[in-house]
Amino acid sequence: MNDDLRGAAIRVERPAKTLRELALDKVREAIVNGYFRPGDRLVERDLCAQLGVSRTIVREVLRHLESEGLVANLPNKGPIVALLDLGEAKQIYEIRGALEGMAARLCAEQGNPAIADALDKSLQDIRNSYQDRDMPGVLAHTSSFYQTLFSMVDRHVAWGVVNLLTVRINHLRSMTIKTENRGVQGPAQMARIVDAIRRGDGPGAYQAAMDHVASASAIAEAVLSGQQSID
Amino acid sequence: MNDDLRGAAIRVERPAKTLRELALDKVREAIVNGYFRPGDRLVERDLCAQLGVSRTIVREVLRHLESEGLVANLPNKGPIVALLDLGEAKQIYEIRGALEGMAARLCAEQGNPAIADALDKSLQDIRNSYQDRDMPGVLAHTSSFYQTLFSMVDRHVAWGVVNLLTVRINHLRSMTIKTENRGVQGPAQMARIVDAIRRGDGPGAYQAAMDHVASASAIAEAVLSGQQSID
DNA sequence: ATAAGTATCTTGGTACGCCATAATACGGCT
DNA sequence: AGCCGTATTATGGCGTACCAAGATACTTAT
Structure with a gap:
C-alpha cells in the first residue's frame, strides 16, 4: 500500500x-x-x-x-x-429551481465564507464573458457557478441530475442569455443568491435561486412560443 | 380515418x-x-x-x-x-424529498378532490399489502402513490427523475419497510400528505412529504450503518 | 524459493452478415 | 392515363467471429 x-x-x-x-x-x-x-x-x-x-x-x-x-x-x-416540448422545458426549469434552491439554502446554512467567495469568483467570470460577448463562456461559467453551489455542500448526485437535465435545454439556455438585459439581470439575480449565502440566510438563498430559474424559464417560454413557427 | x-x-x-x-x-x-x-x-x-x-x-x-x-x-x-454508499443514499432521499414535496404542494394547490381520492386509494392498497406481509406489494403500491402524485399535476419529468433515483436505493427501501412499526408510521405519514392536499394546504403537503422521506432516510441510515459489516 | 515467463480471462473494439420492415420506385395491367 | 402489385432500397435489430490489450493466475527454470 x-x-x-x-x-x-x-x-x-x-x-x-x-x-x-x-x-x-x-x-x-x-x-x-x-x-x-x-x-x-x-x-x-x-x-x-x-x-x-x-x-x-x-x-x-x-x-x-x-x-x-x-x-x-x-x-x-x-x-x-429529441424534440423539446415547451411543457417539458418548463418542468426542467422547475426541477432545477427546486434543486438549486435546496443547494443554495444548504450553502447559506453552512456558514463558510469561502463558499460565497468562490461563487463571487464564478460570477465575475460570467460578467466578464457577457462583456466580451462570449456566449459559450457565459454558459460554461454559469455551469461552473452552479457546480460550485452543489459541490461545496457535497451534493454531487443532485448536481448530476441538474446537469443531466440542463443539456436537454441547452439551446434554450443559449437563447435566453442573448435576451436584452439578461447580461445585467442574470448576474444581478445570481448576486442576490451569493449575498443571501454570505448572510447565512437560508430561506433567502433558496428564494433567490428559485427566482433566478423562474425568470430564465419565463424568458425561455417567451422565446420558444415566439419561435414556434421556426421549429 | x-x-x-x-x-x-x-x-x-x-x-x-x-x-x-x-x-x-x-x-x-x-x-x-x-x-x-x-x-x-x-x-x-x-x-x-x-x-x-x-x-x-x-x-x-x-x-x-x-x-x-x-x-x-x-x-x-x-x-x-454499483455499490451504494451511505452518503449517496442520503442525497437520493434528500432529492426525493425536494421533488415529492414540490409535487405534493402542487397537488394541494390544484384544488381537485379527485387527487386526494386517488391517493387514498393507493394508500389503502399499501395498508392492505402491509397487512398481508406482501412486501413487494408495499413497494409497488408506494411507487404507484407517488406516481399519482406526480402525474396528477403533469410532472412526468420529475417523476422520471425520482424513479431513476429510486431504483438505486431499492434494496434499502425493502429493508426500511420491514422495520418495526413502519407498517403503521409510513401510511400514517402518507395520510398526512393526503390530508394536507385535501385541505388545499400547499406548505403543509410539502412539509408532510418532506417528513415522510426524512424518516425513511433516517431508518435507512440506521439500517445501513448497523449492517455495514455484512456489506 | 523466487523471479521471470506463460497461459487464461475478460473487456474494448472491429468487421461482416443476416433478417425484418417501411418506404419508395417501377412496371405491367386495365 | 391511372391504379395496383411487386421489386428494390434503406435502415434498424441482432448475431457471430475475430483481434488487441490489460489483468491475473499459474508454471517453470534457476
Whole structure:
C-alpha cells in the first residue's frame, strides 16, 4: 500500500478514455451545440462513417444518449434528436429551481465564507464573458457557478441530475442569455443568491435561486412560443 | 380515418418490445431485487448465456444501466453492480424529498378532490399489502402513490427523475419497510400528505412529504450503518 | 524459493452478415 | 392515363467471429 501511494505520485495520467466515451462526447456535443438539430435522424451507418468507429460503438452511444433524453427512438424508424416540448422545458426549469434552491439554502446554512467567495469568483467570470460577448463562456461559467453551489455542500448526485437535465435545454439556455438585459439581470439575480449565502440566510438563498430559474424559464417560454413557427 | 378507428379495435397488439428492451428489464430487475448483489461482476459473455442474447445486446444493456447508475464500470476490469454508499443514499432521499414535496404542494394547490381520492386509494392498497406481509406489494403500491402524485399535476419529468433515483436505493427501501412499526408510521405519514392536499394546504403537503422521506432516510441510515459489516 | 515467463480471462473494439420492415420506385395491367 | 402489385432500397435489430490489450493466475527454470 505504501507502494500505491508512491506510485500514485508519478503515475502517468493516461487518457483512459475509451473510444466509446470519446464518441459519446462528440455526439452529445454535436447535438448540444446544434450540429444535429432536433428532429434530425441519426442514421447508424452514417454516424459510423462520420465518427470513424464501428456500429457497435455508435449503437452504445445512441443508447446512452437515449437514456439521457437527448435522443428519442421511434419504433421501426430509428433514433432522432429529441424534440423539446415547451411543457417539458418548463418542468426542467422547475426541477432545477427546486434543486438549486435546496443547494443554495444548504450553502447559506453552512456558514463558510469561502463558499460565497468562490461563487463571487464564478460570477465575475460570467460578467466578464457577457462583456466580451462570449456566449459559450457565459454558459460554461454559469455551469461552473452552479457546480460550485452543489459541490461545496457535497451534493454531487443532485448536481448530476441538474446537469443531466440542463443539456436537454441547452439551446434554450443559449437563447435566453442573448435576451436584452439578461447580461445585467442574470448576474444581478445570481448576486442576490451569493449575498443571501454570505448572510447565512437560508430561506433567502433558496428564494433567490428559485427566482433566478423562474425568470430564465419565463424568458425561455417567451422565446420558444415566439419561435414556434421556426421549429 | 374511419378505417383507423375500426382498425384500432382489432389491431393485433404486437409485443413491440425489442429484445434489447426485454433484456434491459430482466437485468435491471435482477439487480433491483438482489439476484445480482452490489459489487458482483457482470461478465458480458456470462450474461449472454444467461439471457440467451448476443453480446451486442448485453453491451447496450450494460451501457444503459451504467447511465442509470445501477452499474459501475471499473477501468480495465469491466462492469459490476454499483455499490451504494451511505452518503449517496442520503442525497437520493434528500432529492426525493425536494421533488415529492414540490409535487405534493402542487397537488394541494390544484384544488381537485379527485387527487386526494386517488391517493387514498393507493394508500389503502399499501395498508392492505402491509397487512398481508406482501412486501413487494408495499413497494409497488408506494411507487404507484407517488406516481399519482406526480402525474396528477403533469410532472412526468420529475417523476422520471425520482424513479431513476429510486431504483438505486431499492434494496434499502425493502429493508426500511420491514422495520418495526413502519407498517403503521409510513401510511400514517402518507395520510398526512393526503390530508394536507385535501385541505388545499400547499406548505403543509410539502412539509408532510418532506417528513415522510426524512424518516425513511433516517431508518435507512440506521439500517445501513448497523449492517455495514455484512456489506 | 523466487523471479521471470506463460497461459487464461475478460473487456474494448472491429468487421461482416443476416433478417425484418417501411418506404419508395417501377412496371405491367386495365 | 391511372391504379395496383411487386421489386428494390434503406435502415434498424441482432448475431457471430475475430483481434488487441490489460489483468491475473499459474508454471517453470534457476
